[in-house]
Amino acid sequence: MVMELRHLRYFVTLAEEGHFGRAAERLHIVQPTLSMQIRDLERELGGPLFVRTSRSVELTEAGEVLLVEARRTLAQAAHAQAAVESSLRGETGIVRVGFAGVAVLIGKLTDDLRAFHVAHPDAVLELYEMAPSEQGSALLAGELDVGYSPxxxxxxxxxxxxxxxxxxPLVVAxxxxxxxxxxxxxxxSDLADEPLIVYASGQADDSTLTALxxxxxxxxxxxHRVSSxxxxLALAAAGLGLALVPQPTTQVSIPNVTYRxxxxxxxxADLVLVSRPNDSNGAVRAFLALARG
Structure with missing residues (x-):
C-alpha cells in the first residue's frame, strides 16, 4: 500500500476523536473500513500508531510524531489545491500586456486594466509599450500574453x-x-495638397492611406512616417504636416495642436486584441474574457 492523503485524513480524524465510531461518522465511512485503513497504514509504517481499548484509542509515541507531520502535510496539500484553483480562476498569476500608444489614448486599455485589477487584485499586470510589428513575435516567443494594437x-x-x-472615427490633427x-x-479633398504625417510600423503604412x-x-x-x-502630434504641433488620428486622441492636450x-x-481606426489560443494561464484567460467582453 502507498500512503495517500486520505490515509492521513483518516489517521488525523481518529486521533482527534479518540474513537473509531465517532471518527467513522465524521468521515462518512463505515467503521470496518476505517479500521482496515488504519491497520494498513500501521502495517506500511511498521508499527502501531494507536493503543486500542474497548472504549477509546490513544496515540502511541510514533502516532504523536505522525500526527504533527500529517497535519503539516494535509495543510500544505490544502494550500496547494487552493493556490492552483485560484490560478485557474485567474485570481493570481501574471499577465504581460503589450500595447501601442494609441490603445492608451483611446481608453480601452486603461479601462480593461482597471476592471481586471478590481476583479483580480492579487494578479500581477506587467505593461510593455511596443510597436504593432513587434507584438506578434513577442506573443509567439512567449514574452507577451496579450497585445493591444491597431x-x-x-x-x-x-x-x-x-x-x-x-x-x-478619424479626425484631423x-x-x-x-x-x-x-x-x-x-x-x-483639402488633404490632397497637404503634407501628411502617417503612422508606420516597419514597412507597413497606416491603412488610412489606401482609404485616402x-x-x-x-x-x-x-x-513623415512615425511609429507613435x-x-x-509633435510633428503636427510643429506645423510639419497634418495627421488623421482616432477621435479619442482629442483628449490629449498638446500645445499648438488642434483637431477638426x-x-x-x-x-x-480599429483596435484589436491579440493572444495565443488556449493559453493555460488562468489569469491570462480571465483578462482576455474581460477585454473581449
Missing part, C-alpha cells in the same frame, strides 16, 4: 488569435495656426 502594421500570424475590440484650422471641419487614395482619387503627399501617436472633424463620413 491592425495596420501587425503581422497576424495564423497561430495567433485576434478580436476586434473597437473602432473610432494640425497646428493651431494652420489656415485649415480656421474652419469647423476639413474636407478630405480611394476617397480623393489622388496620391497622398506623405511627409506622440510623434505624430472631416466634412465627409469619417474614416475609422
Amino acid at each position: 491592425s495596420y502594421g501587425f503581422d497576424f500570424d495564423p497561430e495567433l488569435e485576434r478580436a476586434r475590440i473597437g473602432d473610432w 494640425l497646428a493651431a495656426d494652420h489656415p485649415l484650422a480656421r474652419g469647423r471641419s476639413i474636407s478630405l 487614395r480611394q476617397r480623393t482619387g489622388s496620391e497622398p503627399h506623405v511627409a 501617436t506622440l510623434s505624430v 472633424p472631416t466634412r465627409e463620413e469619417p474614416m475609422a
Whole structure:
C-alpha cells in the first residue's frame, strides 16, 4: 500500500476523536473500513500508531510524531489545491500586456486594466509599450500574453488569435495656426495638397492611406512616417504636416495642436486584441474574457 492523503485524513480524524465510531461518522465511512485503513497504514509504517481499548484509542509515541507531520502535510496539500484553483480562476498569476500608444489614448486599455485589477487584485499586470510589428513575435516567443494594437502594421500570424475590440472615427490633427484650422471641419479633398504625417510600423503604412487614395482619387503627399501617436502630434504641433488620428486622441492636450472633424463620413481606426489560443494561464484567460467582453 502507498500512503495517500486520505490515509492521513483518516489517521488525523481518529486521533482527534479518540474513537473509531465517532471518527467513522465524521468521515462518512463505515467503521470496518476505517479500521482496515488504519491497520494498513500501521502495517506500511511498521508499527502501531494507536493503543486500542474497548472504549477509546490513544496515540502511541510514533502516532504523536505522525500526527504533527500529517497535519503539516494535509495543510500544505490544502494550500496547494487552493493556490492552483485560484490560478485557474485567474485570481493570481501574471499577465504581460503589450500595447501601442494609441490603445492608451483611446481608453480601452486603461479601462480593461482597471476592471481586471478590481476583479483580480492579487494578479500581477506587467505593461510593455511596443510597436504593432513587434507584438506578434513577442506573443509567439512567449514574452507577451496579450497585445493591444491597431491592425495596420501587425503581422497576424495564423497561430495567433485576434478580436476586434473597437473602432473610432478619424479626425484631423494640425497646428493651431494652420489656415485649415480656421474652419469647423476639413474636407478630405483639402488633404490632397497637404503634407501628411502617417503612422508606420516597419514597412507597413497606416491603412488610412489606401482609404485616402480611394476617397480623393489622388496620391497622398506623405511627409513623415512615425511609429507613435506622440510623434505624430509633435510633428503636427510643429506645423510639419497634418495627421488623421482616432477621435479619442482629442483628449490629449498638446500645445499648438488642434483637431477638426472631416466634412465627409469619417474614416475609422480599429483596435484589436491579440493572444495565443488556449493559453493555460488562468489569469491570462480571465483578462482576455474581460477585454473581449
